[in-house]
Amino acid sequence: MEVRVRYAPSPTGLQHIGGVRTALFNYFFARANGGKFLLRIEDTDRERYSDESLEDLYSTLEWLGIKWDEGPIVGGSCGPYVQSERTELYREYARKLVETGHAYYCYCTSERLEQLREKQKVEKKEFGYDRKCRDLSEEEQQKLRDQGIRPVIRLKIPLDGYTEYEDFLLGKMKKKNTDVNPDPILLKSDGFPTYHLANVIDDHFMGITHILRAQEWIPSIPLHVILYKAFGWEPPVYCHLPMVMGSDGQKLSKRHGSTSVRDFRAKGYLPEAILNYVSLIGWSYDDSREFFTREELERLFTLDKLNKAPGVFDYKKLDWFNGQYIRKKSDDELMALLIPYLEKAGTVSTPMTEAETAVLKAAVPLAKERLKYLSDIPEVIGFLFKAPENYCREDLIPKKLDQTKTLEILDVLSGMLDKFITMSEEEIEPVLRDKCAELGVKLGDFLMVLRVAVTGTRISPPIVGSIKLLGAEETERRIKNTINLLKSGDK
Secondary structure (H helix, E strand, C coil): CCCEEEECCCCCCCCEHHHHHHHHHHHHHHHHCCCEEEECECCCCCCCCCHHHHHHHHHHHHHHCCCCCEECCCECCCCCCEHHHCHHHHHHHHHHHHHCCCEEEECCCHHHHHHHHHHHHHCCCCCCCCCCCCCCCHHHHHHHHHCCCCCEEEECCCCCCEEEEEECCCEEEEEEHHHCCCCCEEECCCCCECHHHHHHHHHHHCCCCEEEEEHHHHHHHHHHHHHHHHHCCCCCEEEEECCEECCCCCECCHHHCCCEHHHHHHHCCCHHHHHHHHHCCCECCCCCCCCCCHHHHHHHCCHHHECCCCEECCHHHHHHHHHHHHHHCCHHHHHHHHHHHHHHHCCCCCCCCHHHHHHHHHHHHHHHHHCCCHHHHHHHHHHHCCCCCCCCHHHHCCCCCCHHHHHHHHHHHHCCHHHHHHCCHHHHHHHHHHHHHHHCCCHHHHHHHHHHHHHCCCCCCCHHHHHHHHCHHHHHHHHHHHHHHHHHCCC
16 A cells, blocks of 8 residues: 655745644655655635745745655645645535435524533533534424524534544544534534535545644544544544654744744754754654754665654754754855845845855855854854954953953054965964963963954954954954954953
8 A cells, every 4th residue: 555645734824833744744654654745735724824834834844855756736645735725625525425314404603602612611611512403303494594693614523432543653542522623613604614524525435544733733633533423434544743842841932033934044053953953853763863964864764763752952962963964064155045044134245246156165164163053154253354343341351351462462463464375373382371371370361352453343253364354454353453452442
């Protein structure tokens, strides 16, 4: 049997980490088993639907390098793959459920349902339909139709017994039918299906063999299994994935930080880092290996290596992954990725001049080790394109030194810039140590004064390499400017 899995998001919001992990696990499972990965758009929630969300979905999957075998744009034999284009199919099969006695027309108005909801609230009961229309005669129904009431179609949930089902990860489970949401709506009065009806019909007719989705959908399984039985169809294999939690043990949400992939992209995370790290939330190949390419995961992914326990999304760990992948990039690859961030920040011209391009090309090897995100680049190397205009006195003067000693260091530095230009880091280090001994200061403080004077910040690429890029003349100008600012008392 060919494995067929799907990612079926609702385009009502931006793609987030939890949804992306579901997409990745489905994609890798299909690839590892020589199966098909389908993309289906569940857009029946017309009130919350947005074109922006749909475009974000396509853009996110493309950015991650995830290609679907069947679905919108690429087509396939089971289309259309957009639910709003399949409404006639849902109506047909909803009517069949009525004809076979598994569903019924409900004529309750929204006003009556609201009254019922308020009554149950007073009684401190969980809201559930009271099945008022479940056993209406044809004559009673005709009278309601004559009043112009457009009915919905509700599923008949068995009034006793259990619904049993099995989950690949969680094992055998069962639920009392009396605890299942009583007679949920399958087809709304406007002719659009609810999630449950469309989901089951689509999975059946698209030949879905395995459903990999978040554990938040577990409460829906009994209802879906009842629907499959009502249609006389075999349910797919269910596998509900471990939850994605924040570091506080709560479900990952915006309060933990960015969760939309768009935010991560804007900040300068690499797709390889997101794909690799997210794939390890709730899944592991062994107890030690951390780095996987997309191609490796396409070969190695198996459901039996999923964890039952929730996975924790660690932002610091993701940052570490991103830094590692940044450093794996060739200088030319990284340079191409950094240019948009420099242009957006106004650090360089748009498009870059030849001179700016030359500076950036030389700076990338120096900056690579300092980058956590691509968006760090304007702050890390901005000083190479524009001299700092002011300095923080606390940054410029080390804690154990005073202004007088700092000025002395700057004077000494001004007189030895030729050594920074002509000597390598290894050659200049003993020279600097000797000079620090003469001044009675530590090498770290000595270099910090130089770093702040030249770059305007305590954190920058290697200072010797930076000075070589700036040149002796520009470096001298900045040091002199710093001396004048300190003497004038300007902060």
